[in-house]
Amino acid sequence: MRTHDALEYLFVQAELEQRCAFTHEPNLQRALQRRAIAGDLVRPHRGVYARVGYWASLNPAERRLHVIRALALRNPERVFADVDAAATFGLEQSWTLLGRTPVHVLGPPRSYGNIRCVWPADHDVCEVRNAGTDAVTVRRRPDDGPAPEPGTILVTSPASTLVMCGLRLPFARALPLFDSALRKGLVSREEIVAAAQSHHGPRDGLLRLARCADPLSENGGESWLRGLILDDRFVVPELQCEFVDPVTGIRYRVDFAWRLPNSDRVVLEYDGAGKYVDPTMTGGRDIREIVHAERQREAVLRNAHVTTILRANYDDVLRWYPLRQRLIEAGVPRMDVPDVRLAQ
Structure with a gap:
């Protein structure tokens, strides 16, 4: 040939x-x-x-998976770890973590070329098929298991993977991984805590992630935003809160909601503008239909004592401080921080 x-x-x-x-x-x-x-x-x-x-x-996540699949086929006994194991599970994570960075594999800690070896205290190995897809399957690999079948990728266990990511990443960047692992049913909160307890170093950050992780978070952007909200000591929001139209019975769901001391409500929605322009979110409706439906929705929220409706997109989360100020001005309470408006 x-x-x-x-x-x-x-x-x-x-x-x-x-x-x-x-x-x-x-x-x-x-x-x-x-x-x-x-x-x-x-x-x-x-x-x-x-x-x-x-x-x-290809997007950055797809590119990383293409590399992982090739390396796994070339060396079937290689065990992937950290964000690379997370990628095979299809966990939500920032694409910035998957750029031209070393590939993480299990081994005595060292780096060579574009490979970084890591060795967590708990390093159970799992077999992954259909990596990175909604059809992903994960099963624990026996210690004396046969050679991996074609299409199988060896990775650290979901709990061990989360511990590695949680130790290395800031809280708000790690939270999407923990949320999506719970949402996909890959691991339980108890398993995460047990893996964190097996870590010999500081574990407060890991236990905080295990405590704060919530499977109700629907995507990585929402999780990242919630991580920043919690980092800035705002009170924990209620996720995917539903409001019912008393006339039509239609249920409207919001991403984040807080109840203020006077029983008013503040609502925050992530990427709310997308419903006006993204064809995958408009359901074939034109802009007038969408705006009319949104006005009906807001009327229902107002009748339920929602006094403020905030919207945020990726850029707002990236810049954070202006959105933080909007939350403060809306009266969203913060832990151990007095409401300065009440003192005036």
């Missing part, structure tokens, strides 16, 4: 399997290197490649 045809086959097969391409054949390895130098291919990790156009069509 000519080199061009052999490479074409490599990439077609890799893309069908949603992974990067690699080869053990020296002539093809040199051909891949030449094409990467020429700019026709990208090399996201040592020895694995993707076509430029195909790579550009």
Whole structure:
């Protein structure tokens, strides 16, 4: 087979399997290197490649999974850990954690090239199939288990993975991982606490994450926002709070809600503007229908003593301070912080 045809086959097969391409054949390895130098291919990790156009069509989470699948196929006994294990579970995490950073694998702590070895106190190994998808399956791997089957990726257990991420990441960045692990039913709160207790160093941050994690959080953005809310000592909000229209019986759900001391309510919705412009959220309705429905919704909330309706998007969360001020001005209580308006 000519080199061009052999490479074409490599990439077609890799893309069908949603992974990067690699080869053990020296002539093809040199051909891949030449094409990467020429700019026709990208090399996201040592020895694995993707076509430029195909790579550009992937988001950062998909790119990371393509690398992981290729490395797992190349070395089936390798055990992935930390954010890379989390990626195989399909847990919510910031794409900034999955950029051009080392791949985390189980092993005596050290780094070499773009591999970082980690060795947690609890390092049960699990087998993952359908990595990163809604159909993901996770099962504990026996200590004397047979060689992994094709398509299986070895990873640290969900509880151990969360502990590794929780030790390394700020609270608000780690919370989406913990929330989504509970939401997917991959781990229980008790299992997280047990894994945290097995850690020999400081564990207060891990126990706080286990305590604050909530499966009601619907996406990573909401979890990140709630993490910042809790970090700034605002009272814990009620998640996915429902308000019922007494006339129609229609239920309206909001992302965050607080009840003030005078029984008024403050509501915060994440990415609320998306319902006006995102086709996946508009249900085929035109802008007038959407605005009318939103006005009806707000009327129901107002009748339920909701005095303030705040909306936030990704940029608001990223900047945080202006949104923090809006929460303070709306009267959202903070723990151990007096309401200055009452003192005036």
